[in-house]
Amino acid sequence: MIIERMSSWTKDTWTHGMKFVQDKKKKGKVAFGILAGSLLASGTVAGGYVYQSNLTTLYHVSVDGKEIGVVDNPDVIRKWLGDKLAAEKKKYPNLALGFQKDIMITEKQHYNGQGVRSSDILKKLAPIVHVEANAAQLVVNGQTIAYAKDQKTINEALYRLKASYNEKKPMHNLTAGVENVAAGQAKQSVSGISHITIKEKIQVEKKSVAPGQVLDEVQLMNVLQKGVPEQKKHIVQDGENLWNIAPQYGLKEKELLAMNPGLKEGTLLQVGDKINVQALAPKITIVSKQETIENVVIPYKINAKPEPKKYRGDDTIVTEGKNGSKQVVYELVKENGKLVQKNPIQQKIIQQPVAKVIIRGTRVKPSRGDGHFRMPSTGIFSSPFGERWGRMHAGIDIATPIGTPVYTSDNGRVAFVGTKSGYGKVMMVDHGNGYRTLYGHLDGFVAKPGDIVVKGEVIAKSGNTGRSTGPHLHFEIHKDGEPVNPMTYLR
Known part of the structure; x- marks a missing residue:
């Protein structure tokens, strides 16, 4: 018996093995005479000749130890395997190729034996024997x-x-x-x-x-x-459709539709809808660490000295502040080139900051007036309260150059800043006790709506805006919504 084996990784030569089997038979006793012995001897020789002349050499083909058929000519099998391997080697010359199955051809002698056609064996081999690398x-x-x-x-x-x-x-x-x-x-x-x-x-x-x-x-x-493609969900945003979503993932619209059987080309997407997409997802993260030096500003501190006699917000600067600087060594940690951490590891002071020193008022401004009003500006009375030119003049006029400071007449909160017909630029202050004051024909504003202002605080600049016969301040006092004569209240 000769065994011919094709290893799972094909070599240039075949592996052969040979095994001889001999049956041992018991010796018989001589029971016949010389003639009988002669006849027996001649009969044995003739019988052996007949048996040998009817022996046929056949080849058993097995895959991974399982026989799939017997052929009388193994060359067809050898050629099919060789051609299959050669074709793959031509396509992949740089790879080490072989068969993934253990293919064995065993030669045996059979009395009156007959093999199947080689083509039938090849049909069985084709679907199960493949070349691998x-x-x-x-x-x-x-x-x-x-x-x-x-x-x-x-x-x-x-x-x-x-x-x-x-x-x-x-x-x-x-x-x-x-x-x-x-x-x-x-x-x-x-x-x-x-x-x-x-x-x-x-x-x-x-x-x-x-x-x-x-x-x-x-x-x-x-x-x-x-990376490698991975399925993920895309959440539809305002203004998105299949046409502009597909390019975000390197896809064509048809490919996107194939991933979402429930969608059609004309489907109207809603904000918040989730659709299947395929995106490349890197599987390897390169972590890089790098040191860098940066000049960093050290902000100056503010040292505030409280002054109870000054109102809040009324600060006086004693010493101007100055920023310092330092050199900082950072460790930059990046993943695939994107910064994920910035860790300071050492620093050196280049210039110390200089603190800003201020005197800060702590006195709370009263938002409610005391009902006693002071003159809102300096100048000359030019028109009183009352009838004038056939109509009511609801305040008094103080002739004064443009830009003269205008003071709030009592404590209060700025209720209005803007323009009013005839008055030009106007500011109104609510004194929280039923009184309001109005300052008209202004050139500019100092206080803002909502500001708390105290009696005598500069809130605006006098001007000549609106219907005006010359630069002056128009001043009104309203009590419970009605204008009253300011001269009765001014002190």
């Missing part, structure tokens, strides 16, 4: 990402990926975080970031796969940099 499998956090022809190819690709984040500073330990890296690779360093690692656990394992699954160097780098 010896490959290196890249595993990231337990998930297979890609296949390459060998571990060296993967190690070099990971090295180039990390080096792509080089930022022209001394870089060491490029291969940290990569398991199964060759000893020579581990000592390499290039000019770049001070420290680069891979965040995930990387493993490289041996695997046999279909040749088409093995990536070349360019394809492998593309997978490492961009």
Whole structure:
């Protein structure tokens, strides 16, 4: 019996084995005379000749120990296997190829034996026997990402990926975080970031796969940099439709529709709808650490000395503040080039800041008047309260140059700042006790709506706006909504 074996990884030569089997038979006793013995001897020789002349050599074909048929000519099987392997080698000349099954051809002698047609055996072999490639499998956090022809190819690709984040500073330990890296690779360093690692656990394992699954160097780098496609949900925003969502994920509208069977080309999307999309998701995170020096401003402090005799907001500057500066060394931590942490590790003061010193009033401004009014400005009385030119003059006029300070006549809160017909620019102050004062024909404002103002505080500048016969301040006092003669209240 001759056994011809095709190993799972095809070599250039066949492996042969030979086993001889001999049946041991018991010797019989001599029961006949010379004639009988002669006849017996001649009969044995004739019988043996007949048996040998009817022996046929057949070849048993088995796959992974299971016989699939017997042929009388193994050359057809050998040629089919050889052609199949040669065709794949032509397509993938750089890969180590072989059959994924253990194929065995066993030669045996059969009495009046007859084999099946070789074509029938080939029909059985075709669907179960395939060529595979010896490959290196890249595993990231337990998930297979890609296949390459060998571990060296993967190690070099990971090295180039990390080096792509080089930022022209001394870089060491490029291969940290990569398991199964060759000893020579581990000592390499290039000019770049001070420290680069891979965040995930990387493993490289041996695997046999279909040749088409093995990536070349360019394809492998593309997978490492961009990642592998993953299904995710897109939440529809205002103004979005299938036409402008698809390009966001590198898809065509037809591909997007195929992922969402419930949608059609004319489907109107609603804000908040969730649709299936496919996006590239990088599986490897390159963590880079880099030191950088920055000049940082040290803001000056404000030292406020309380003064109970001054109102709040009435501050006096004693010493102007001045910012200082310092040099800070930061450690920048980036993931795939994006800053995720900025950690200060040391600093040096360049210039100390100078504190700003102020005297700050602490006295609370009263928002309620006492009912005693002071003169709102300096100048000459030019028109009294009462009938004038056939109509009511609801206040008094004080002739004064444009820009003369206008003071609030009593404590209160600014209720209105703006313009009124005939009055020009106007300010009104509510004194919280039923009284309001009006200041008209102003040139500009100092106080703002809502400000609390105390008696004698500058709130505006006199002017000549609105219907006016010359620069002056028009002043009114209203009690419970009705104008009264200011001269009765002024002190």
